[in-house]
Each structure stands twice: as C-alpha cells, then as structure tokens.
Amino acid sequence: MNYILFDGPVRNALLPFTFTRPVADILIGIMTIRQKWEARLGSTITTITEDYLSEKFPMVELEENVMINAAYLPNDALAELVSNLATNQAIFKGDDVIAFFTNENQEEVDFDSYEIIQYNEDCLTVEHTWDIFSKNDAAIREDFQYLTEDRKSQPIPKSVNVIAPENIFLEEGAKLEFVTLNASNGPIYIGKNAEIMEGTVIRGPFALCENAQVKLNAKVYGATTVGPGSRIGGEVKNSVLFANSNKGHDGFLGDSVLGEWCNIGADSNNSNLKNNYEEVKLWSYETEGFAKTGLQFCGLMMGDHSKCGINTMFNTGTVVGVSANIFGSGFPRNFVPSFSWGGAAGFTTYVTKKAFETAKLVMGRRNIEFDETESGILEHIFEETKKWRKD
Numbered sequence: 001m002n003y004i005l006f007d008g009p010v011r012n013a014l015l016p017f018t019f020t021r022p023v024a025d026i027l028i029g030i031m032t033i034r035q036k037w038e039a040r041l042g043s044t045i046t047t048i049t050e051d052y053l054s055e056k057f058p059m060v061e062l063e064e065n066v067m068i069n070a071a072y073l074p075n076d077a078l079a080e081l082v083s084n085l086a087t088n089q090a091i092f093k094g095d096d097v098i099a100f101f102t103n104e105n106q107e108e109v110d111f112d113s114y115e116i117i118q119y120n121e122d123c124l125t126v127e128h129t130w131d132i133f134s135k136n137d138a139a140i141r142e143d144f145q146y147l148t149e150d151r152k153s154q155p156i157p158k159s160v161n162v163i164a165p166e167n168i169f170l171e172e173g174a175k176l177e178f179v180t181l182n183a184s185n186g187p188i189y190i191g192k193n194a195e196i197m198e199g200t201v202i203r204g205p206f207a208l209c210e211n212a213q214v215k216l217n218a219k220v221y222g223a224t225t226v227g228p229g230s231r232i233g234g235e236v237k238n239s240v241l242f243a244n245s246n247k248g249h250d251g252f253l254g255d256s257v258l259g260e261w262c263n264i265g266a267d268s269n270n271s272n273l274k275n276n277y278e279e280v281k282l283w284s285y286e287t288e289g290f291a292k293t294g295l296q297f298c299g300l301m302m303g304d305h306s307k308c309g310i311n312t313m314f315n316t317g318t319v320v321g322v323s324a325n326i327f328g329s330g331f332p333r334n335f336v337p338s339f340s341w342g343g344a345a346g347f348t349t350y351v352t353k354k355a356f357e358t359a360k361l362v363m364g365r366r367n368i369e370f371d372e373t374e375s376g377i378l379e380h381i382f383e384e385t386k387k388w389r390k391d
Contacts, residue, residue: 001083002062003041005034005070006048010127015285016303016321016338017129017242017259019381022049022057023070027227027242028124028132029139030147030189030207033070039146040079052380056373061104068099073124075142081119090114093123129301129319130282130293132240132257137186137223140205144169144187156181167204186222215248227260229366237272239299244366256299259322261362263307270314272299283319283335290335293317303338305359305378312343321388322381323355337388338381349389352382 005024012018017026024034024047031039038045046060047070066085072078072093081091082099090100090111098119102109124135124142147169154170156162159177167183170176173193179200181188186205190196194208199217207225208214214226215233226232227243234247237254241247245258249266256270273296274280280298284291302320309327314334320326321338330344341350355378360370 001043001085002060002065003037003043003045003068003082004048004059004061004065005037005045005068007050008069008071010071011050012286013128013284014126015129016301016319017132017257019322019338019384020053020259020304020377022047022053023126024049025057026126026132027225027240028073028126028136029225030143030191030209033073033126036143037068037074037079040074040076041083052377056377063104065102065104066099067102069097071125071127072098073126073139073142075121075123077121078119078123081117088114089117091117091119093119128293129257130295130298133223133238133255134295136225136238136240137205140189140207140223140225141187143207144189144205147189171210191228209243238297242304244363244368254299255295255297256301258300258302259304259306261305261359262302263362265308265310265312265327267310268308268312268314270300270318271316272297274316280317282317305355305362306336307358321385323350323359323378325350325355335388338385340389347389352379 007023011023014023025032034045047057048059049057085101087101091098124138154172154174156165157177161180164183167187168181170190171192174190176196178198179196181202183204185203188204189207191208191210194212196214197216200214202220203222205222209228211229212226213231218233219235221237223238224236225240227241229244230241231246231248234250235252239253239256241258242260244260245262247253247264251267252269254272280293280295281290282293298317300314300318303322305323306320307325312326313331315331318334320336323338324336324340326332326343328343328345332343339350340347342348356375363370
C-alpha cells in the first residue's frame with residue numbers, strides 16, 4: 001500500500017515551523033511524525049503539502065493510496081487500523097478524519113459514501129506550536145518504548161552516575177563520561193554517535209538524537225529533545241530543537257521550540273513565565289493577533305534559519321519567524337516577522353541576498369548544500385511574510 005501524509009487544517013496553526021516543512025516533518029519525541037508512521041507501517045511515506053514545498057517534499061501517488069492526517073501521531077492500535085484500510089473506508093475520531101483510502105482517479109472524496117470507522121482511543125496530536133514541547137514528555141515515552149523494545153542498550157560507562165539505568169538506552173557510538181543521568185522520572189535516549197560532555201546533569205524524559213551534542217556542565221530538565229546534529233549547553237528545560245540548531249552556551253532555554261539551522265548566542269535567555277503568572281498568549285498567523293495557549297509556562301518559538309546575538313533576552317511567549325537576525329540590548333517585541341534584522345530598538349528587512357549568504361555558510365559547515373530548491377522556498381516565505389515587516 002502507498003501511504004501519503006497530508007498537512008490538514010492545522011498547517012497554519014503550526015507556523016512558523018510549517019513555513020519550511022510539511023506537518024509530517026515536525027520533530028516531537030525522538031522521531032519526526034513521518035518517521036513514526038514509516039516505522040510502524042514499514043513503508044516509505046510521502047507528503048501532500050504547499051506547492052512551493054513540493055519540490056523538496058514530493059508526493060508519490062499510485063493507483064491505490066491511504067491518506068493520513070499528519071496531525072495524528074501513530075500508536076500500535078491506530079497504525080494497525082490504518083494498515084488494514086480498504087476501498088471506501090475512512091478512520092475518524094469524532095468529526096476529524098485521521099485516514100482514508102483513495103484511488104488516483106478520485107477528484108473529490110465524499111465521506112458520505114464511505115464506511116466510517118470511529119477511533120475512540122487516546123492518541124497524541126500536534127495541532128498548535130506549543131503542543132510540540134507540551135506533549136513532548138508523552139511523545140518521548142512512546143518513541144522510547146517503540147524504539148527500544150526487545151533491543152539491548154550499549155553499556156553505560158562506569159564513570160557515569162546513573163539513577164534508574166533500566167530507563168536509559170544508548171545507541172551504537174554514543175559517547176559520555178563523568179555525567180549524571182537521572183531516568184527515574186522518564187526515559188533517557190542517547191542516539192547513534194551522540195555525545196554528552198563531562199559534568200552534565202540530565203533528568204528524563206530526554207532524547208539526544210543522532211550526532212547531537214550536549215556541551216560541558218549543561219543542566220537539562222525533561223522533557224527535552226535535541227534533534228540530529230544539534231547542540232545544547234547551559235540550562236535547558238522542556239524544549240525541542242529540530243535538526244542542526246545550536247544553543248551551545250550558557251543561558252536559559254525553557255518551554256520552547258527551535259526549528260532547523262537556528263543559533264542562540266552566548267548568555268541569551270528566554271522567559272517562560274509571566275511576572276503576574278497569567279496565561280501566556282502567542283502570536284497567531286491565522287488570526288494575526290495573540291491567541292490563548294492555556295499554558296502558564298511558554299517560552300520561545302523560533303522558525304528555521306533564525307539567529308540571535310549574545311545576551312539576547314526574549315519575553316515570555318515570543319514567536320520568531322524564518323531567517324530573522326536579532327541582537328542588541330532590551331527585549332525585542334514578542335512577534336518578530338520572518339526576515340527581520342534588529343532588536344528592541346527596531347527592525348529593518350533582512351534582504352534575501354544577505355540571508356542566503358549566511359544560510360549557505362551555515363549549511364556548508366554540515367556538508368549540506370544550500371541549493372536552488374532551498375533558496376526558492378525562502379524566497380516564497382520572504383514574499384508571503386512581507387505584510388508583517390515594517391521598515
């Protein structure tokens with residue numbers, strides 16, 4: 001069977017992260033949503049997404065396909081239902097479609113003609129940006145159980161101070177000496193060729209993905225995920241870093257999400273709790289206003305390719321778009337549009353020529369080419385987000 005993940009109605013609620021990727025490629029837990037479905041269905045899965053992303057994330061459509069709503073994370077029961085879908089069958093949870101069978105020649109899908117299978121069990125969903133960190137605890141636990149079942153961890157070095165070693169799993173090539181791992185509150189997963197430097201203290205749930213790194217004397221609280229090739233240092237709490245992003249120095253990052261190719265300058269901090277302890281509101285690209293999150297703790301949402309200089313201070317509930325460059329003293333406003341250059345004193349437009357020069361250098365350090373496909377995506381985002389920039 002050919003499986004296709006579609007963005008669904010949550011795509012705009014997940015901006016700025018879905019400016020540069022399908023919903024399926026959001027990282028939560030130890031794997032992206034796409035990787036979770038591929039692992040459980042035993043199949044490569046493509047995506048339906050925005051036209052400007054389709055060259056980088058192409059769709060493969062065959063005569064018979066199963067379409068899956070990427071906002072839903074798989075578990076064993078749901079994956080089994082999806083794998084058994086047949087012609088004119090669809091899986092719903094309440095009024096929401098989770099998955100449905102379709103033919104290549106179907107121009108429209110009329111669910112009135114379908115056999116509806118109601119899925120009434122619990123499952124994780126990602127419908128808002130803050131779900132990525134607020135549901136990361138549950139996602140790490142589910143992924144850990146799936147990835148480590150009937151497998152044996154690499155041995156934990158004798159110099160490591162360990163609490164609840166049965167909840168710790170090291171992949172091949174993982175490097176760590178003279179660190180403290182406390183997995184009594186949740187599992188700790190150390191990916192292939194990942195490194196934790198000396199003096200670090202980590203409390204689970206925690207996931208350090210392949211080739212990622214924790215710097216010297218870091219303090220890490222669950223539930224935190226460090227994506228492939230990313231680096232963290234200082235103090236980090238309940239945050240998710242997508243691939244190839246750096247928060248490598250002292251400073252605090254809490255209840256936050258960083259996209260790919262981000263960099264947080266030394267001694268930078270974000271607030272994750274308002275002084276009056278009220279509910280945090282976040283900028284919404286859908287309403288072009290600030291939306292309630294229902295959370296008391298909510299920090300920084302930073303889109304791909306954005307950077308901040310040393311000693312940057314972010315207010316509670318700050319949203320930074322794609323390819324923004326933030327620096328200077330004081331607090332920048334809590335919505336920074338894509339391709340903005342500046343800080344609390346004001347912003348100008350970060351022109352694409354300069355932004356692309358930086359992206360090329362940054363990606364080149366990881367032996368990844370900044371090609372015409374990448375520049376085309378960012379050009380589209382630059383034009384799409386013009387209305388929010390004020391020079």
